[in-house]
């Protein structure tokens with residue numbers, strides 16, 4: 001039998017043990033950034049965060065300071081907003097891109113983990129090379145030709161939702177240039193099927209990257225529809241290469257690497273590349289046109305530049321050269337300024353070993369998040385950040401392919417967006433040809449950006465009509 005003394009000692013030891021454990025946990029938590037975790041288990045702050053994520057991040061920064069954690073849907077996301085954190089995000093060996101995106105890649109394109117890790121770097125380097133600044137000039141001809149072809153469909157004049165207009169131009173132009181001509185755009189039924197599927201897939205991409213597919217029936221159907229479209233076309237994509245011996249098209253190179261490394265011909269990487277190539281570039285073309293057309297002085301200056309390079313006859317199917325593009329710098333500045341103001345909500349890395357930021361330790365397993373959207377609104381780096389001021393890009397050394405400091409819309413570091421130069425080129429030619437061919441004006445005010453998604457650039461909310469009339 002235990003005597004009284006023994007019992008008291010046991011209680012004292014237990015109490016001291018609990019206090020020690022409590023202090024230890026508290027100290028550990030004290031070292032961690034402040035955390036917004038809500039009160040519902042697992043879901044955490046998920047509901048408030050999901051309602052308007054961009055606004056949530058800014059409010060959290062004001063409340064909690066430059067580094068804070070949001071616990072939502074079982075994940076800890078630690079946001080960094082100032083130099084110290086950004087430096088760790090960009091340069092630390094203890095944070096990893098591939099581990100942060102592997103799961104979303106699996107959910108959205110059904111690419112198995114082992115295949116993703118085996119192929120990612122190889123595919124990335126191939127794309128970076130093919131769409132890099134050395135090879136970029138090869139795209140000018142095909143892009144111009146494709147754009148002329150699509151512009152023909154607009155007729156001599158009309159009124160249209162601007163979002164629809166840029167989609168109907170750039171979806172086929174991008175697919176025909178990067179994948180293979182006529183892949184999804186051969187007959188009306190196929191075109192309609194593609195638009196319907198892609199719209200749903202793109203809209204639900206963020207949910208699809210986090211929630212099991214069986215909970216998103218409609219999205220899952222569109223995902224499978226797009227995969228089936230690709231699967232059916234794999235032989236055509238491969239044949240396109242041999243018919244044209246075209247060193248530009250990248251989809252064949254993706255298929256070649258896949259076949260070499262895995263002995264498979266899966267359509268999954270096609271879907272992922274398709275999404276990456278359309279989901280940001282197309283809304284940016286929208287925003288650039290919308291900003292330009294709602295700033296009459298800038299619109300006028302651009303029209304003058306275009307006339308000085310190409311003349312005024314809007315009917316001609318002009319050819320565009322590298323040299324002429326260099327002379328139309330204002331358009332490039334407008335695109336970059338539109339991207340600055342409508343940059344992706346977040347980019348992300350996984351912490352693989354605890355990292356120190358300011359006085360805090362961010363534990364391994366956290367997702368480290370950086371918001372280009374908010375970074376681009378820091379007046380320290382971009383004075384009068386809310387204003388559309390293309391001239392601020394005068395300071396960027398674009399000849400040397402450098403952006404402005406702290407411009408992070410294409411991510412940064414080892415796996416910076418490999419399609420960035422292609423996107424800029426495609427949008428630049430698109431805008432030149434539209435404004436060369438047509439007199440355009442907006443019939444609605446500049447729309448608001450939607451605050452529904454964090455992945456990728458914000459899309460417009462509601463309609464914005466454009467009126468266009470062929471110049472004579």
Ligand code: HEM
Nearest residue numbers: 124276277280281284347409410411412415416417419423
């Ligand atoms: C204005 C348009 C675009 C924007 C704002 C944009 C932005 C981004 C961002 C932020 C990332 C992640 C980088 C990081 O976390 O550091 C990314 C990755 C990527 N982008 Fe873009 N992008 C654009 C256009 C394109 C185009 C036209 C393509 C063409 C194929 C493309 C292909 C990719 C690919 C394949 C990746 C993944 C890279 C990897 O897996 O390592 N992007 N992009």
